[in-house]
Amino acid sequence: MVKTVLSTSHQGLRDWLHQRVSAIAIAIYSIGLVGYFVLHPDLSYAEWHGLFTHLWMKIATLLFFLSMLLHAWVGVWTIVTDYVKPYAIRLVLDILIFFALLACFFWAFFILWSV
Amino acid sequence: MTIHRPKNLNLFTIHFPIPAIASIFHRVSGFALFLFIPVLIWIWGLSISSPDTFDLIQRWLSSPLWKFTLWLLLIPFWYHLVAGVRHLLMDVHIGEELQSSRFTAWLTMGITVLLAVLAGVWLW
Numbered sequence: 001m002v003k004t005v006l007s008t009s010h011q012g013l014r015d016w017l018h019q020r021v022s023a024i025a026i027a028i029y030s031i032g033l034v035g036y037f038v039l040h041p042d043l044s045y046a047e048w049h050g051l052f053t054h055l056w057m058k059i060a061t062l063l064f065f066l067s068m069l070l071h072a073w074v075g076v077w078t079i080v081t082d083y084v085k086p087y088a089i090r091l092v093l094d095i096l097i098f099f100a101l102l103a104c105f106f107w108a109f110f111i112l113w114s115v
Numbered sequence: 116m117t118i119h120r121p122k123n124l125n126l127f128t129i130h131f132p133i134p135a136i137a138s139i140f141h142r143v144s145g146f147a148l149f150l151f152i153p154v155l156i157w158i159w160g161l162s163i164s165s166p167d168t169f170d171l172i173q174r175w176l177s178s179p180l181w182k183f184t185l186w187l188l189l190i191p192f193w194y195h196l197v198a199g200v201r202h203l204l205m206d207v208h209i210g211e212e213l214q215s216s217r218f219t220a221w222l223t224m225g226i227t228v229l230l231a232v233l234a235g236v237w238l239w
């Protein structure tokens with residue numbers, strides 16, 4: 001019984017958990033970045049570029065983008081499910097949005113790769 | 116047997132309670148942020164790929180129009196962040212009663228306005 005309730009095989013509970021874990025990751029990263037901007041009012045290219053050359057920052061940034069992909073997916077999926085009723089249109093929209101988000105993630109990944 | 120109940124779905128006459136407004140703002144701001152993802156990646160990519168493109172972004176952001184646009188774009192970010200924290204607090208049963216959720220709905224909007232003003236002061 002407990003296993004059934006807590007099992008993540010339920011789409012809804014899994015989405016709920018994804019949304020919250022990714023939300024916390026996004027919040028920590030973006031508040032950190034806002035703090036960085038406030039502490040560096042006259043940011044130079046060397047400092048800004050240098051920040052993303054550190055391995056820990058690359059990993060944190062990738063985790064941020066991964067969280068954003070997941071978070072946006074759950075959020076937009078919910079919106080599409082609420083407002084787009086015909087199944088075929090909803091399916092096509094969901095697929096397009098999913099691949100657009102995945103493309104954004106790879107885009108960010110390769111930008112980070114080249115730093 | 117069909118029961119005919121009166122229905123009122125006119126969006127202009129329905130009175131929305133404040134938590135409902137807080138909720139729809141959370142959805143709208145989230146959708147706006149979703150649309151900004153490619154813009155964000157594009158600008159971020161330009162800012163770290165070379166000194167020239169970094170200068171270009173800095174010049175853009177120093178013009179009043181783009182500065183104002185950036186400030187506008189920050190509003191859904193602040194709102195979604197604060198409203199998200201409100202939801203996480205509700206998950207741990209803080210502020211989920213009617214009175215307290217009304218209060219935190221107003222508080223969310225208040226903090227967003229405050230953060231938007233602070234961001235404006237910082238930008239200008």
